Amino acid sequence: MPLFIKFYLKLSSVFTGLLVFFALNALADSPNIVIIICDDLNDTIEGIGGHPQAYTPNINRLINSGVRFTNAASNAPICGPSRASLWSGIHPINSGMYGMDQQSNRWDNNVVLKNKKTLFETFIDQGYYSYATGKIHHNGHESSYSTIMRNTDGSSGFGTKGNFGPYPNTNSPVFQGVDPPWWNQDYKDTVSPPYSGFGYYQDLGSNHKWTLQSGGSNNPSFSTWNYDDNGTPNDFSDDTRDLVSDEISAQQAVNFINGYNKNKPFLLTVGFVRPHSPYYAPKEFFDLVPALSDIQLAPINANDYNDITGPVNNSDKDLAQTSGWWKYTQYKNMGTEAYGDAERALKEFTQAYLACVAFVDAQVGKIMDSIEASTDPNIRNNTLIIFTSDHGYHLGEKLYIFKQSPWEESVRVPLIISGPGIASNKACTKPVSLVDIYPTCMDYAGLTAPHTLDGHSMRAFLSDPENGQWGGASYSVSGIGSSASVARNQVAAYSDQHFSIRTEQYRFIRYRNGEVELYDHNNDPNEWTNLASSPAHAEALSTMQTYYRIAVGLEEPPPDSPAISFVKPASDEIFYLKETIELEVQGNASTSLSGITFYLGDALIKSDSSAPFTAKVYDAAEGSYTVSAVGEQSSGDPLSADVSFTIGLQGTSENLISNPGFENSTVGAISNESELAPFSYMGPADRSISASTAYSGNQSLYISNRTQNYSGIKYLLGDLTVGTSYQISCKIQLSQTNTVARFTRKNIASGT
Template identity: 25%
Template structure:
């Protein structure tokens, strides 16, 4: 069936790694790093409040491929391969006449090269399980369908974008689903360095720094210029991809999603760059353009990575499986939905076993004492760890957990977190309240405001 006969849009996922939301101009970054993303967000649908559901590479990818939380897919930490019986986005697109391709970082297998049985159903394969180990910034090596090592010329972002454009050019006649998974702006692990293209990092030395990094330090002074340079190159790649679609007369019939797996707090919240409840870890940029999303404007509802699989299937005219735990945002883009969850739910693993919810105003997080997040996916008991008032403290510099004047709001958030955990397939835990601390009431809080925003809903319906 030809593209015209099928009358279905192509779908491309442009997926970056460890990119903070505030790297983008549309979120207030003053450095001009993302003109193509900003234009895409203005032309299409900008998901203003978008969050990962698991701030770790492999687990986030399992959520995006399966539509299930990491505790349900089984991939609750890095290094756990996606079960071979898992149905991924590739399977659903293939079953509905789309040719599927995957380029870049997979992080859901046991080895490199990834055997066909571990590729999640993708047909055209040019990828590495852990791309930072098979390649370097100017030494791009990935593996093809025959598991042959393929060295691509150019800076890694350019090399992968060239491969994506070739895939698009070779598959113009039939609908396709292409997933491009970049490593950037993740660090190059063996160097613990953010390697931008030659000449890029120098432009951002001593330039604007987000308030949390300016206050807390971490590794930002050392790493932010290179990180910004990588973001700039990724945005140029997005522009090249869009230009290639336009030149092939495919742009109007192609859905493009731009987003990332998690953010980057630059060692300000723990010894790593992620694995925390803070927006610097969990909030990422997201925008879509193409059929169903053009002129969608700004979505201000809180949307999770878990909502992306049903969104992509819905937009492509494919029935959304009942087991998927998110919901399509297409009604939000079309302004036909009047109810939406008033918080996003986050599972955190590896450095700790933790759970969190984020509302438009509040961040509430609990941790399982004595539990090793590298060994167990969850716990039956947690203790309160963080509470932030994002209205007064958007960069989460003042932890309010245990404050006497916050007890009523904390109780409400505790109950809502337990509800979300159960809806995600976890058992209802015991959450031990934090010791009460006295202190001055320095802002107004209204429990009625929080309760009025708690719409009754169920994920998957």
Template identity: 30%
Template sequence: MNTHPHRFILLPLFAMLTTMPCSYSSPADNPMAQGEAATPVNERPNVLFLFTDDQRADTINALGNPWIETPHIDRLVRSGVAFTNAYIMGGSSPAVCSPSRASLLSGRTLWNLENQGMWGFEISDKYKTMPQVFRENGYVTFATGKNEPGIEGHFNRSFSTGDKILFKGMTRSQYKMPLFSYSPSNDYSPEKCVLHTGKHSAEIYADACIRFLEGQKNNSQPFFAYVAFQTPHDPRQSPQEFRDRYDDKNIPLPESFMPIHPFDNGMLKIRDEKLAPFPRTKAIVQKHIADYYATITHTDAQIGRILESLGKNGKLQNTVIVFSSDNGLAVGRHGLIGKQNVYDHSVHVPLIISGPGITAGQVRKQLCYMYDIYPTLCEKAGLKTPETVQFKSLNKVINHADATHREHLYFAFMSWQRSVRDNQYKLIEYCVNDQRHTQLFDLINDPMEINNLAANPEYAVKLKTLRKLLKQQSVILNDGHTPFEFTHHQGQDFWKIYNSDTKPIHP
């Protein structure tokens, strides 16, 4: 891979994209907002949802990262609108992907999933899933790849077909995949699982999607295709030709590199953090980043194959394409490797939307949740969004650069971390083993969250304001206030310590 002039380029470019004024997109609001009649089924757009696993927001070349090669995701950036302040809500499990995907598919916030199963991520049938809405309105709905929240919770009521389906969170190798074929009778018993070896998971899922698209070439019925890659989640394996593009020694360390996190955040002994030894070293982190980038570049190549097939089969012009990820990943920032935290590197994700009616090459800086895509896609297709959906459509923001969306966002991780941010500042509060820590960051001037302002008297008013907002949002979002499922004991445990006499430390 070619080297680049200096590591300072990456962060200012990405920070500019998250704060720059946005150009005007379209003179018309979304048709559904104007009260127009529903679009006939055969005139509705197709949907292609490309979803990666553990991909941070700043891992796209066209959005300011010169160290990574993502030519096909770059193509989506150039052809659509990129939301550079898209976030998830955090996690109620060390496997952050599970609640994140449950929120995406159900339209429910992290604290209002009310789901089934051991971990609470099997989506109850009282909530219509996003693909289920499309299926019930005449769409062929297809899935391939990683499909949490699981079999019983949503799969067959959501998807009318599928192939090469993974009903688990991760595998030990990207080249040994225990996969299911679609079962119309919902029979996904263990003996139906087939171990696929020799081909990388991202290639298997791309192949499955391409076969599906080829079968839709002469079908006038619209489709909703959900391609859930399990990369760049570890094991971060990619074919050697992709790994060879990244020289560990040329990979710049993040400005927030630390040998170890400055205090116990509640998750320092989790599996993800054991993927690299403590203290973190420059060489180890560079290797992890190079592996991460190579896996993303290989996944990007599979996205390119899918986009090529979409065009060959005559579906490109009438397909809304969404690219996003379930959560981010630290990979050496703040002394961390995993995503069990609420720093931006773990909750800030890419979100790109392109397709008919979307002006190309747009950037939007409005705060949003990745899960806002559910009502957005329903409106794009002329479908009614279920009343149980708790997120907000992005279509006004897509069509008008100066449209308002959200003034703040709220985040949580299990019993130990709570956070809120506005358009500039972010508060993180930790309650771990009866100890409290507080962090306050200026995300415009300090996007890497290095300079903690919590103890600075000049920011005392801002700290007080955000603490008040944090408590208000916890009540509004039901975080720990109605004990009907396991996520609420996490909130109760956190707020019990937070509201005690324990004094916070400002590390």
């Protein structure tokens, strides 16, 4: 992003010594936002605490550069309702979408949601450019995309729908294909339907072919997906094939990033279908996970239901979709019939799931690579990345393989957020949920909510994952659709559903018949011991029951305890030497502040008596610092918060400019590269003196190829006369309109 800078001095100001700070940021006012959402991805990610054999190096890169939420929840752990809630910002309690008949109960016909603006519409309406590709809402629920995804310039804003295929099929295709031809006959005789097949893509010979399908079971249409082993069936190095859905989505996302040239920030949304069934992936990703003999199964307790009395079990099956127990049983029976080993097919399934996770991780890496390698610093340095899944997935826990249960593996989702001003490689254990993504995006983009959002911005946790204070509750709430019938597109009654509520320590499950479960995750991460009848946990149970009553509107919530936290800077953030550091503190909804006083160590920075409560740190030496904020409530009671950061990566030399400037090629002026050396503290960039662009003189300072945000140019004005007015001005020419320039001054005598 090349630019030219020139300073000149006219009459105005009354200081004996003045520092002029011209801070040019590579960051625009509003960041680009990239949301990546997977389908059926549980905590099988390195660094999240799920399956120990997960291979996810690219998602790990996000973890290392951002905040991972280890206690994030889907608000309705099944595809359609979860995505409807996420993209509308409306909780299932208020929309009534829990999962019954999810194919026919469409989000855009729902009596509540049809009147709410999606995240995409809101961003487009308020100045963003939006592009989405892959599985965004539930498959088959995209008919309104021609309207809600359309940008103000008329472009459609949507790429290609997600597709679960290809499926192995006969030359006369059937819906969802046939059993994989490479399965032994005992497998084929035991299991049906083939929708949950597993294995790697391979040449199927002359009697079978891979097919993609569209449409439902009543009117499917098929197309051939090409795979050719080129005559070497056991050598995959020379095989040729078509791309699959997620590869197409990743490619479209990369093309969008590489070609983006509009003068506005963008919202990019990418929906990957894996690791949703069927569990097929390229052979190379099976090679990245352990061999079958080394595969570890999920923690499975054969007696898991002995202390569960609720109706969600293999007998009552009080769920909107009940295939989880059947699927687990089928895989066990396959292994028993074919090999005399009940774990054999379970291990094959687990291996295939891990391979699908590794595959989707590679697609995430393509998007990250394109952002990091972008020649546009506003993409490279000013893009917020949100990675998540629509819900979790059981891999055999609770003797169940599916989603849509009230337990941890179904409800919990991965959630990682990375970007400018966000703490790096930090974990947040606070309960949050997918409904909080909409308001978080609105907060970072500086947009206005189009309707009341049921979630809350997670920004406070992104700057301070441990101590941040937000407007949300101390628990998450997930609605689990029961088998109760629902009128088409109407609000299903909460009293007909089950609920799963999670705090940092406990999970509480409340079934629609009043039965309850309580699990202590500090001591029982597998949720094997139901403590609902434990006298020692009566108080915890009572508290969780209160949370349920509050969530469904039977009881008013008590006010939160007053608290304050830093919005800026992020915890352990690193700044360039001489960079201006902005501080901002906010209180939660229960806090009434009369003022905030900021301290750097023991030194007073500023007292601010009006919101937003802000201050700045100038010219701090290289080192590590802690900034504290002391607030006083209207009641007189004190509150405090602190945050640590580091200054100094670019050297410690004096970096103030004391020559007349760069606009004239006169004696003493900057005229060559060696004289530009003091600008090294500004961060990586190419700097030169240009005679091709000038304003009042005959040359300018030319800056290009910036790779990071930097603090800017500082100009010391000495020998000023008390009582005389000075006007300090600067003029810049920017090659992009979304760059932000800030011009501030500091009295070095008073420090203000």
